[in-house]
Amino acid sequence: MQQRSHKQLKLYIAALLALTIVLSSTSSLAQVRPGPKATARAVSDPLLGRWDLTLKAADHQFPSWLEITKENGEYSAQMVGRWGSARPLPRIEITEGKLTFVSPKEEEGSKEDLVFHGIFENNALSGTVNGADGTPWTWSGERAPELKRITPPEWGVPVPLFNGKDLTGWKMSSPGPPVWTVQDGTLVTPGNGPELTSDLPVQDFKLHIEFNCGKESNSGIYLRGRYEVQVETDSEAEPPSHHTGGVYGFVQPYPEFPRKPDVWQSFDITLIGRNITVVQNGYTIINNKEIPGITGGALNSQEAQPAPIYLQGSEKGHVAFRNIILTPAK
16 A cells, blocks of 8 residues: 555656646747747838928928828828828838828929839938929938937026017018018017027927917917917817917817907917927916927928927918017926
8 A cells, every 4th residue: 555655656746747847848938939920020110100301302491291100001101291281191102112102282282293202221211202393302201209308307597589679589581571570579470471480499498478369360389490389360160280279280289268369378388309288378288298290381300409499470460479488408
């Protein structure tokens, strides 16, 4: 009886050792030999994502922006052209590092659709396009920066950007007419005239600005000269991101204030990286939202670089600005 129990114990121990070896081997294989599906997931498409583009005509460069996505094996894209906001493209094709995408003529003010041909090489895009003026253009693209900040900023000393007397510290994009004017201590847009750009380039900042928008009027505040916070009393029929306080084409204000022509209002705007907070008349209407890309009409598409504030003067009507105080991050 004791001899038989001893044999059973030896067999039991041997079985446990064998089971331990099998389980250990299986675990090791699972760690060092990912199957085909795991390998496929690890490989990403280098063309996917956001791109800062520059379109190059003979005498001018136009900032632009492109985002490429892929779902169920099909590519799609949205684009910001020379003006306006992000819009889906009707066609994009990508094969072995070569891409073709089309921007409709209605969006481009062109007699023909703009057909972009390009290649992906050295982590950049480059190519050609039939320009809106009927001549061949070239274009290039670099991957848009994430602009993520690791630590909160330390704020510097507030700087008044407008002295209430004249255009010192500002310059117009063209001589006009019409031109920007200073009336009763306020900056007044010309109405279908030039843009007005501050001399001070900035990266992260807080901006206090007060505005008074006339009836059926439109302007905007371009942060770093690239992201437009809308000011208007004429865009009620347009998408919510085109309304006062929205980041044009990307981020809508909520709650949205009723339109109030000829009434003074205020914005307190904080831009850190590509995240924005907008407070209108003391109420938060955008709370730390990401801005995906530039607005049409931007100074340039080099999103990682500091750039100045600019006020839009090319839209209709008249908007007055005052008490423009910028607090830069150190």
